[in-house]
Amino acid sequence: MKTTLSVLVENQPGVLSRIAGLFSRRGFNIDSLAVGTTENPDISRMTIVVEGDEYVVEQVKKQLNKLVDVIKVSKIIPEDSVTRELVLIKVDADSHMRSEIIQIAEIFRASIVDVSQKSLTIELTGDKDKIAAFEELLRPFGIKELVRTGVIAVNRGANTIKIEEEV
Amino acid sequence: MKITGAQALIKSLEIEKVKYVFGYPGGAILPVYDALNYSKIKHILTRSEQAAAHAASGYARVSGNVGVCMATSGPGATNLVTGIATAYMDSIPIIAITGQVSTSVIGKDVFQEVDITGATAPFTKHNYLIKDANDIPRIVKEAFYIASTGRPGPVLIDLPKDVAETKINFKYPENISLRGYKPNIIGHSLQISRAAELINKSRCPVICAGGGINSAGAEEELMQLAEKTCIPVVTTLMGIGAFPANHPLHMGMIGMHGIPAANKTVTEADLVIAAGSRFADRTVGKVEGFAPKAKIIHIDIDPAEIGKNIQAHIPIVGDVKQILGEIVKKVEHKVPSAWNEYASSLKKLKEEENLGSHSDERLNPIEIIRQLSNKTKGKAIITTEVGCHQMWTAQYYEFIKPRTFISSGGLGTMGYGLPAAIGAQMAKKDEMIINICGDGSFQMNLTEMATAVENNLPVKIVLFNNSGLGLVRQLQEFYCDKRYNQVYFSFVPDFIKLAESYNFKAMRIQKQSEISDAIDSLISHEGPFLLECILDINENVYPMVLNGSPINEMIGG
Numbered sequence: 001m002k003t004t005l006s007v008l009v010e011n012q013p014g015v016l017s018r019i020a021g022l023f024s025r026r027g028f029n030i031d032s033l034a035v036g037t038t039e040n041p042d043i044s045r046m047t048i049v050v051e052g053d054e055y056v057v058e059q060v061k062k063q064l065n066k067l068v069d070v071i072k073v074s075k076i077i078p079e080d081s082v083t084r085e086l087v088l089i090k091v092d093a094d095s096h097m098r099s100e101i102i103q104i105a106e107i108f109r110a111s112i113v114d115v116s117q118k119s120l121t122i123e124l125t126g127d128k129d130k131i132a133a134f135e136e137l138l139r140p141f142g143i144k145e146l147v148r149t150g151v152i153a154v155n156r157g158a159n160t161i162k163i164e165e166e167v
Numbered sequence: 168m169k170i171t172g173a174q175a176l177i178k179s180l181e182i183e184k185v186k187y188v189f190g191y192p193g194g195a196i197l198p199v200y201d202a203l204n205y206s207k208i209k210h211i212l213t214r215s216e217q218a219a220a221h222a223a224s225g226y227a228r229v230s231g232n233v234g235v236c237m238a239t240s241g242p243g244a245t246n247l248v249t250g251i252a253t254a255y256m257d258s259i260p261i262i263a264i265t266g267q268v269s270t271s272v273i274g275k276d277v278f279q280e281v282d283i284t285g286a287t288a289p290f291t292k293h294n295y296l297i298k299d300a301n302d303i304p305r306i307v308k309e310a311f312y313i314a315s316t317g318r319p320g321p322v323l324i325d326l327p328k329d330v331a332e333t334k335i336n337f338k339y340p341e342n343i344s345l346r347g348y349k350p351n352i353i354g355h356s357l358q359i360s361r362a363a364e365l366i367n368k369s370r371c372p373v374i375c376a377g378g379g380i381n382s383a384g385a386e387e388e389l390m391q392l393a394e395k396t397c398i399p400v401v402t403t404l405m406g407i408g409a410f411p412a413n414h415p416l417h418m419g420m421i422g423m424h425g426i427p428a429a430n431k432t433v434t435e436a437d438l439v440i441a442a443g444s445r446f447a448d449r450t451v452g453k454v455e456g457f458a459p460k461a462k463i464i465h466i467d468i469d470p471a472e473i474g475k476n477i478q479a480h481i482p483i484v485g486d487v488k489q490i491l492g493e494i495v496k497k498v499e500h501k502v503p504s505a506w507n508e509y510a511s512s513l514k515k516l517k518e519e520e521n522l523g524s525h526s527d528e529r530l531n532p533i534e535i536i537r538q539l540s541n542k543t544k545g546k547a548i549i550t551t552e553v554g555c556h557q558m559w560t561a562q563y564y565e566f567i568k569p570r571t572f573i574s575s576g577g578l579g580t581m582g583y584g585l586p587a588a589i590g591a592q593m594a595k596k597d598e599m600i601i602n603i604c605g606d607g608s609f610q611m612n613l614t615e616m617a618t619a620v621e622n623n624l625p626v627k628i629v630l631f632n633n634s635g636l637g638l639v640r641q642l643q644e645f646y647c648d649k650r651y652n653q654v655y656f657s658f659v660p661d662f663i664k665l666a667e668s669y670n671f672k673a674m675r676i677q678k679q680s681e682i683s684d685a686i687d688s689l690i691s692h693e694g695p696f697l698l699e700c701i702l703d704i705n706e707n708v709y710p711m712v713l714n715g716s717p718i719n720e721m722i723g724g
């Protein structure tokens with residue numbers, strides 16, 4: 001089972017290694033981890049996709065919360081959230097294949113970001129399923145390289161994951 | 168007036184009321200030692216950095232204050248590591264200060280550089296690499312706060328040499344603002360009410376007191392709860408001392424080498440009230456077999472311990488002192504029941520076992536502990552090393568006060584006991600501190616006898632010399648079909664001469680009839696004393712719960 005956690009952390013050196021270290025030391029499996037600063041430059045937000053049952057996810061949350069640099073840990077509910085990932089795919093593409101690949105890319109609203117004699121590089125944004133479907137369709141052409149950012153997520157509606165400012 | 172970072176560090180320690188620092192100097196920490204010259208803080212020079220960390224831990228455990236140790240960069244810092252990890256596993260509040268190479272050369276593998284914040288991240292509660300001298304006061308204040316609040320633990324501060332030399336305007340902050348650290352202190356009132364109800368309804372309840380009682384100072388509330396409800400009390404290894412061993416409701420330690428009466432009581436119980444215990448693997452044995460008929464109330468300050476090893480029916484997160492205090496108010500008075508009679512009958516069995524099998528020619532280790540216990544009235548502060556001697560102490564010394572059993576539980580660190588005894592003696596100058604140790608463990612940190620003597624500390628050592636690694640030998644007997652490997656020492660030093668060369672008074676005994684007088688000599692001697700007891704290495708610790716067995720299935724229990 002995969003669970004997406006949104007983790008607000010102090011934007012400080014060493015935080016990422018603390019979190020990565022916690023996962024490896026406690027034997028938790030990370031599927032993906034994306035990190036960047038938030039609307040508040042002192043705070044970074046990590047989106048971590050964890051593989052494991054309810055017990056594991058509970059432990060991950062609690063152990064993360066024990067880290068002094070971790071400000072808040074929230075579970076992302078799939079139905080109530082938007083999740084996205086960006087992927088760059090470089091495919092084999094000589095002049096015969098090029099138009100077919102471009103057609104597929106258009107269907108997925110992906111964009112061609114680089115073209116060469118023998119390859120095309122395509123950028124696609126989407127959720128897990130969309131990216132998987134796209135990858136499947138490109139596979140027969142020969143995927144030379146694939147890079148993904150890891151999932152990021154945000155709640156739908158006016159709901160936010162923020163720190164409660166002290167009064 | 169501007170002062171250096173090192174001076175700011177020392178001044179901050181003074182503001183935090185630090186009296187002693189245990190440490191060992193070196194190049195990168197020179198500025199700090201220079202600043203110490205002008206401070207009223209007393210520095211205790213140990214003979215290795217590991218011992219400094221253990222001494223800080225012993226000091227913290229006995230005094231209830233934060234212990235402080237320091238070391239230079241590189242090997243000094245790595246030598247602290249075992250001590251820091253030991254403190255972490257037992258939730259002991261210590262601050263470790265390490266010198267570091269200058270910021271301009273960090274990452275260049277210069278002389279005595281090691282990434283100590285990286286290395287210790289998994290077993291510190293938090294750590295800091297100070298990059299700006301202006302942060303020193305804030306970081307020290309935070310470090311003390313983090314180490315001593317919530318679930319206590321070690322915090323490391325790494326101070327690069329150039330930062331220590333930078334001049335700053337010193338101002339100690341008044342407040343702490345840590346948005347990522349807000350330990351939960353007050354227990355949930357509804358959960359407390361539910362717990363009280365469950366206690367009132369239960370017929371065969373037992374309290375399992377863990378190390379949290381000792382660290383939270385919750386012994387009075389524990390006593391009130393036990394006496395008001397007539398609930399028998401077992402302890403974990405770390406909980407020893409939390410409830411007086413001479414109390415009728417006291418059942419003894421549970422776990423892998425637990426007292427049979429205690430292990431059986433928990434197994435038969437219909438309710439276990441775990442107070443300040445993390446249900447460690449050595450405590451619970453096979454999880455499915457732990458208190459199989461019981462509902463579990465789990466009180467702990469660390470939310471991550473709830474449900475980690477044992478599923479709780481009523482979890483209560485918070486300060487065990489506050490929570491037990493509330494529960495006491497809500498529970499009904501009870502009179503002794505058939506359950507109490509059953510528990511008492513199990514206890515009687517304990518008193519009859521294990522005696523008599525030794526002729527005068529052989530020392531019975533249990534008898535030594537018993538006599539030591541009687542002659543000190545259970546009031547000495549006992550530190551131990553790790554091995555058979557540790558388990559016999561835990562089983563048979565009748566501790567009656569909290570914070571008097573000082574032993575490495577979670578990490579099981581040999582070499583802990585002697586330096587911890589030094590720290591303990593610094594905290595309680597007038598109390599008797601006895602390190603009960605094995606010959607293997609003693610040889611890991613015996614050089615600390617020098618530290619004791621140098622500081623006029625009258626620490627006592629009771630050395631159980633079986634010329635080998637008794638507890639590992641026992642494991643090999645059970646798990647390796649008696650293929651003994653690397654557990655016998657073929658050379659054993661003359662410990663008497665050795666101790667005497669450190670200005671300890673020393674005495675050796677080999678017979679049962681010598682125990683009484685020898686212990687009298689140890690107790691009445693004013694200075695440091697080593698009593699060597701020659702034991703047979705085949706003397707095993709019983710009972711013993713084999714790996715994968717529930718704790719009521721005991722060999723020799």
Ligand SMILES: Cc1ncc(C[n+]2csc(CCOP(=O)(O)OP(=O)(O)O)c2C)c(N)n1
Nearest residue numbers: 554555556579581605606607608636637638
């Ligand atoms: C630093 C360290 N190394 C190894 C061990 C594994 N170990 C556990 S008990 C033990 C034997 C201890 O021997 P001794 O101190 O003589 O105690 P005895 O069991 O003989 O009483 C060993 C090697 C340990 N606990 N700590």
Ligand SMILES: [Mg+2]
Nearest residue numbers: 605606607635
């Ligand atoms: Mg030994």
